[in-house]
Amino acid sequence: xxxxxxxxxxxxxxxxxxxxxxxxxxxxxxxxxxxxxxxxxxxxxxxxxxxxxxxxxxxxxxxxxxxxxxxxxxxxxxxxxxxxxxxxxxxxxxxxxxxxxxxxxxxxxxxxxxxxxxxxxxxxxxxxxxxxxxxxxxxxxxxxxxxxxx
Amino acid sequence: xxxxxxxxxxxxxxxxxxxxxxxxxxxxxxxxxxxxxxxxxxxxxxxxxxxxxxxxxxxxxxxxxxxxxxxxxxxxxxxxxxxxxxxxxxxxxxxxxxxxxxxxxxxxxxxxxxxxxxxxxxxxxxxxxxxxxxxxxxxxxx
Numbered sequence: 033x034x035x036x037x038x039x040x041x042x043x044x045x046x047x048x049x050x051x052x053x054x055x056x057x058x059x060x061x062x063x064x065x066x067x068x069x070x071x072x073x074x075x076x077x078x079x080x081x082x083x084x085x086x087x088x089x090x091x092x093x094x095x096x097x098x099x100x101x102x103x104x105x106x107x108x109x110x111x112x113x114x115x116x117x118x119x120x121x122x123x124x125x126x127x128x129x130x131x132x133x134x135x136x137x138x139x140x141x142x143x144x145x146x147x148x149x150x151x152x153x154x155x156x157x158x159x160x161x162x163x164x165x166x167x168x169x170x171x172x173x174x175x176x177x178x179x180x181x182x
Numbered sequence: 183x184x185x186x187x188x189x190x191x192x193x194x195x196x197x198x199x200x201x202x203x204x205x206x207x208x209x210x211x212x213x214x215x216x217x218x219x220x221x222x223x224x225x226x227x228x229x230x231x232x233x234x235x236x237x238x239x240x241x242x243x244x245x246x247x248x249x250x251x252x253x254x255x256x257x258x259x260x261x262x263x264x265x266x267x268x269x270x271x272x273x274x275x276x277x278x279x280x281x282x283x284x285x286x287x288x289x290x291x292x293x294x295x296x297x298x299x300x301x302x303x304x305x306x307x308x309x310x311x312x313x314x315x316x317x318x319x320x321x322x323x324x
Contacts, residue, residue, distance in 0.1 A: 035228045041235040043207040048239025050200030051212065051285070056244040056255075058193020059186060064258035070310040073319060079190040084288060086194020087201065091293035094202035108209030114296035125279025126287070126302040130309025132272025135265055135317055135324060137258070139284045140277060141214035144237055146257055148245045153259045157270040164274020165219040172279055 040106055052145045058083040061146035063137025070134050121175045201290055208232065213286020214240075215277035223278070260324060276306075 059065045060083055068077030098110050133139050136157055143150070143158050201212040210232075217233045220226040226233055248255065260266060277283040280302050282291065287306075291299020317324045 036231040040208055040232050043203060044232045044235035045239040045242075047200045047204035047208065047212060048236035049243045050196050050203060050239075051214075051236075052240035052243035053247060054193040054196030054198075054200060055240075056193070056247050057196065058190045060190075060193065061244070061255070062257055063260070065186070067314055067318075067324070070307070070314045071318065072311055073315055077186070079186045082187045082190035083194040083197065084284075086191040087198035087289040088194075088293040090195060090198035091201045091205075091289055094198075094205050095294040097206060104205065104209030105207040106209065110205070110209055111211050114291065114294060114298060116297050118298065118301050121279045121281070122298055122302055123280075123305055125276045125281070126305035127276070127309040128272045129276030129280060129283060130306030130311075131313040132269040132274075132276060133284075133306060134310035134313030135272070136260065136269030138269065139214070139273060140218055141240070141283070141285050143273075144214065144218065144240050145244050146255075147241050149248060149255055150257050150259060153261055153263075153266055154257070156263055156266040157259070157273075160267045160270025161274035162218070162222050164271040164276075165215070165222050165278050166274075168219070168275050168278030169223050169225075171275065175279065 037106070043106070051141065054083075054087070055142050055145040058086075061142040061150070066137040066139075066142075067134065119175075121172060124175065197285070197289060198293075201285070204236070205290075211286060211290050212236075213282050213290060215274075215283040216281065216286055219274075219278045262323065265323060280305075 055061055059079055065077055065079050068075060069080035101110060104110055138157055140161065143154065143161060146154060147158070204210050204212040217236055221230065221233055280287065282302055287299045287302035292303060314324070
């Protein structure tokens with residue numbers, strides 16, 4: 033059982049349901065709204081800031097609740113303190129991600145949430161995204177090497 | 183439009199609630215790129231079904247809500263295939279290099295005041311903004 037107990041699968045489905053419903057209702061699966069938020073020189077659309085701000089309220093409360101506890105309700109150890117290392121992988125990866133995000137107006141969550149109605153173009157995006165995720169570990173290992181060794 | 187902002191806020195609260203459930207009950211950080219990525223690069227191990235359940239919920243709820251929106255939502259996705267391929271590759275590669283995306287580094291990271299979350303979010307928002315300026319206003323490809 034372990035990581036596949038019925039309770040784990042059920043609450044993963046519930047969490048995913050909230051996430052999917054939130055992405056749908058907030059309009060974040062609309063690529064025009066995302067690009068509109070990034071486009072400060074065009075018709076700027078502030079919606080994404082409300083989504084991000086709204087999402088951080090329950091999440092911040094959850095982190096406060098988790099403080100001082102060691103295990104989640106189903107017994108899994110809670111995640112450790114976040115790392116503080118700002119390395120090349122974090123910066124280069126985030127910049128690459130941002131360029132792709134701006135190009136298509138899609139990030140991983142909304143691309144999955146809109147699978148049922150995003151059309152053929154979305155399948156192309158998701159197939160390319162999965163490909164990028166498959167090749168990422170090889171590049172990650174390269175970037176892990178010390179700079180001096182290159 | 184202000185009504186869009188209100189729906190944005192409501193949707194955001196739902197997204198954060200999903201993250202809170204995933205953290206406090208399952209003990210996991212709700213990061214979309216990590217949940218998906220580990221399934222395709224083979225690092226998911228025995229958490230595979232938990233990840234798939236999560237993604238099933240992400241796909242299912244919009245299907246259930248769609249009838250309330252007249253059965254169709256225009257996502258305004260581009261039909262430019264090279265742009266979609268390039269964007270998908272960059273998003274997949276970038277999020278897995280950085281170990282997080284808008285949900286993991288943005289929502290979950292910044293809400294616990296994670297330095298990496300703030301740095302990642304600044305990088306992808308700046309890159310996205312510059313990208314839109316270049317690709318839309320200078321090159322006109324999107």
